[in-house]
Amino acid sequence: MTRVDEFNSFYTSTFSQALQVMYAVSGDRQVAFESTVDAYRRAWRDWSKIREGNPLAYVRNEAWKLTGLSRGTHPLRRKHEEDSDIQLLEALGEMTVTDRRLIVLMTLGNTDLEEASQEVNLPAEEGIESVTNALAALETKLGQSIDEIERRMNGLGQATASFQQPTPATIRKAAKRGRQRNTVILVAASVALAIGGGFIVTEGDALDSRASLPYREKIGAERTDVVLDAENIDSGNLLTLEQVGQLDVQSVWSVENTDENIDNTTPYATCPVKRFADSDPLKVLVRTWTANGKDKERVAQAIEVSRSTKIADAAYRRLVRWYSDCQHPRVQLVDSYSVKRPAGDFQILLLRSHSTPVRTFTVGFSHSGNVTSTLVHEVDGAIGPRIGSFARTLNNSVSRLCADTGGNCTDLISYQRTEPPRTSEDPAFLGIVDLPPIAEIDRVWVGVKAFSAAKVNPAATGCDRADFSAIKTAKSKLFVIPQAKDLPKEFGVAETIGHFPSEKLAKEFVQTISDRVNECGVKNLTAEVDQRDSFRTTQYVGKTWRISLEVTKGHRITFRGAIIRRGSDVAQVTFTPSGKFDVSSKVFEAVAARAGARLRFGE
Structure with missing residues (x-):
């Protein structure tokens, strides 16, 4: 077996178990993953030295040291890891470093007491005493027997099952670059210590020394040679x-x-x-x-x-x-x-x-x-x-x-x-990419730059009579397809947005518009209102409808309208179709909903 094959076999067969051990010891699965990966990189770098000994113990020790170089564990993040045994992790976290590592090595690590004691630098006699006292304390803390605790310990390993193990080639490649990098880092560290005249001492416990350890975005991140x-x-x-x-x-x-x-x-x-x-x-x-x-x-x-x-x-x-x-x-x-x-x-x-x-x-x-x-x-x-x-x-x-x-x-x-990312121009309004295709027209929608709607609201119809004049900052935007042939002059989309002083006033405005539209077909005999619908999300609500008005004898004009509210912001969207140059009520509703999503970029 070649040296590469030998390492590949070792790495492939031991990675999952080493990761499980590090998670139980450190209490943070992301830190455990990053530390374990980096430890295997070091193992390959030193493979000729450690291959005849206990390479797995080497990896676990290196990974434990590396947890102190990461951000440290994140208690808030652990609380949201609902797929793990948080109570057990917290109980382990209250132990001394040595006791915690001994218990984890003897359960998830499948090591005997003598090997576990050697790994944490304790004589076997002291190891027996430490682990006996630690297990007794854990039984008292959790109110369970040793057998039950052991089953829970083994269950911790499931929390790391979602990680994808890097390939052996990836580990070896990173280790090669790391060797070249370390010489520079060691020299720089020596100079820094000489200038500073001292160094910081910590216990090296990732659970206890978060505040005093150096901050790093990740193991190996933010390096001075990152560009190289x-x-x-x-x-x-x-x-x-x-x-x-x-x-x-x-x-x-x-x-x-x-x-x-x-x-x-x-x-x-x-x-x-x-x-x-x-x-x-x-x-x-x-x-x-x-x-x-x-x-x-x-x-x-x-x-x-x-x-x-x-x-x-x-x-x-x-x-x-x-x-x-x-x-x-x-x-x-x-x-x-x-x-x-x-x-x-x-x-x-x-x-x-x-x-x-x-x-x-x-x-x-x-x-x-x-x-x-x-x-x-x-x-x-x-x-x-x-x-x-x-x-x-x-x-x-x-x-x-x-x-x-x-x-x-x-x-x-x-x-x-999620809601879509902002557009470059007038981000609170609909974007060109939000507008639907019309019939077989193979041309691009064009939007004019937003303008004041304080005096005239181009989105208003004879039914809703929406007036934004009380909102001095109200703005409107028009969308057309200028290069398309055969489109009537009135074809296009108009959108008006107003920011009201309060959510209550915004709600009242929307209700007024809705009531006018609902009554329009009754009070105006030349008007027909149909295809009413509504939509609601946790962020915004809206209503849509279609209005048909007789403007001259035998000639009617149709509007698709919508009113949308997001907090104190209100948007009115009106589409003026013509004949076959129309969209379905569902397509228009999707456009109206997108207008509600865009309101989050309002002032």
């Missing part, structure tokens, strides 16, 4: 074929192209106005994959290595903005999701092109240290990949980068539907 590491990023940091294949397991995937040309300016996906969000990146990588199915399924991943985390932050925001400002004919923002991570959230947007054929785009944005990564999935039809699968693939793209970029590695993710 990021320059080592290559095509090996892109998603693997197997990882991309999880987006559609029914198809056979293949790599179409890998491009590292920094001078290439052609966008690799719909919506972006440029190929890269960083105008002066250190390095770029774009890879595309295709599936063999009939739906022209395609995936693209782009990596941009920036010269600093600040520049990368700006690039990330710019990438999201390109999609939230998307102005392509018949392309609409359908939904948005947030990928929740302890180390920082990512965003997923779902867009749809209503051209022929209909095509769905799922776009994920991730950020790790000084690197931004975009993942785009395209497929014919109205159904994209499962959002859960896409979120995991997006997180996998970060996992392949974070060790090299000073970013945050985690496999603890969840996702939830």
Whole structure:
């Protein structure tokens, strides 16, 4: 067996157990994961020295030391880890470091008393006395027998089951870079100690010394050589074929192209106005994959290595903005999701092109240290990949980068539907990307810049007679399709927004408008009101309707109207269709709901 094979076998067979031990000892699964991964990197670096001894004990000791270099454990975070035994973790946390480690090693670690005592640097006799007293205290604290406590200890291991174990190759690669880095760090540390004339002493207990230990974003994060590491990023940091294949397991995937040309300016996906969000990146990588199915399924991943985390932050925001400002004919923002991570959230947007054929785009944005990564999935039809699968693939793209970029590695993710990101212009109003396609018109909606609605409300109709003149800051915005042929002059969308002095006054205004619309068909014999509907979320409420008014004998004009309230803010949306240039009541309701979501960006 080669040296590499030997380490791979050791790492693969022991990682899960080592991680479980570190979680029970430290009380924080994210800290445990990061420390355990880093400990295995060190084990590979020192493999020739430790292979003949007890390498697992080496890993556990190194991981325990590393917990003191992380942020420390997070009691508030532990309280929200509902899938774990918080009561047991807290009871263990009240013990001394030695007692806690002994109990965990003898249960989750599957070690005997002599080996466990040796690992914590205690003679066997003292180990017996310590563990006996510790178990007695734990029995009293929890009111359970030793057998019951042992079962609960073993149950703690389930809390780390959601982590994805890094590949052995990833560990070895990171260890190689770490060896080169350590020489510089040790020299710098020696100089700092010489200048400072002293050093800080702690007990090294991650549960007890949080305040006195140095703050680090993660193990190995915020390093002085983070840019040097990021320059080592290559095509090996892109998603693997197997990882991309999880987006559609029914198809056979293949790599179409890998491009590292920094001078290439052609966008690799719909919506972006440029190929890269960083105008002066250190390095770029774009890879595309295709599936063999009939739906022209395609995936693209782009990596941009920036010269600093600040520049990368700006690039990330710019990438999201390109999609939230998307102005392509018949392309609409359908939904948005947030990928929740302890180390920082990512965003997923779902867009749809209503051209022929209909095509769905799922776009994920991730950020790790000084690197931004975009993942785009395209497929014919109205159904994209499962959002859960896409979120995991997006997180996998970060996992392949974070060790090299000073970013945050985690496999603890969840996702939830969120309101869309802000647009660049008049963000409290509907965006171009929110408006639906009209008939077969293959032109882009255009919005005029918001203007005062204090005197005239362009969204008002003869039925609702909505008057925002009491709100001096009220504004309106109009949307039209100027390049489309055959559209009547009155066609378009008008939206007016007003911020009321109180939520009570906003509610009264909405009620007044609703009452006028409801009475319109009765009081005005030339008016017809139908297709009434309403919607409600935890943030906003709204009502929609369709009004038909006879303006001259034999000629009627139709309006689709909506009134939406979010706290003290009210939006009125009116769409004036014409003949076939119309949308369904459900489509209009979705537009009205999006107007409610956009109100969160109001003043």
